[in-house]
Amino acid sequence: xxxxxxxxxxxxxxxxxxxxxxTYSPECSTAKDILDQYNLSxxxxxxxxxxxxxxxxxxxxxxxxxxxxxxxKVPLLFVEGRYIGSEQEISLLHSSSxxxxxxxxxxxxxxxxxxx
Numbered sequence: 653x654x655x656x657x658x659x660x661x662x663x664x665x666x667x668x669x670x671x672x673x674x675t676y677s678p679e680c681s682t683a684k685d686i687l688d689q690y691n692l693s694x695x696x697x698x699x700x701x702x703x704x705x706x707x708x709x710x711x712x713x714x715x716x717x718x719x720x721x722x723x724x725k726v727p728l729l730f731v732e733g734r735y736i737g738s739e740q741e742i743s744l745l746h747s748s749s750x751x752x753x754x755x756x757x758x759x760x761x762x763x764x765x766x767x768x
Contacts, residue, residue: 656710660718664733668758669697672715672728676703679739683727686746696760702726732758 663670669692673680684699702711712724719728719735729736731754737745745751755761 656707656714659705659707660711660714663698663700664730667696667698668732668760669755670730671697671699672711672726672730673699673701674703674726675701677726679725680727683729683739683742686742686751687729689746690752690755690760691762692755692760693762696758731755 660672669687671680671683671687673684687697702708705711715726715728716722716724721738723738725738727739727742729738729742736742736754742751745754
């Protein structure tokens with residue numbers, strides 16, 4: 653976990669909105685599709701595909717501790733360094749418009765506009 657912790661912590665400080673993901677996961681595709689609807693700025697939003705890294709297992713272990721969860725499943729969404737949820741929570745927050753409200757206060761949209 654030694655190399656994973658600084659990597660994850662850096663990513664969480666680097667952007668306001670960070671999604672830890674795996675390219676082959678259908679749940680991750682769903683979460684990315686939802687977040688794409690918000691037209692988020694590349695400066696403030698990043699998708700981190702963890703399976704491409706040699707320390708993927710260590711990253712998963714550290715994320716497990718950060719999220720206080722017993723599941724290694726991704727996606728995992730963080731906003732301003734705080735864990736928001738997985739695909740299920742992202743979908744629920746999106747459908748209730750709560751996700752839009754959270755993002756609105758952060759100045760993270762391209763051209764100050766969300767597509768939704």
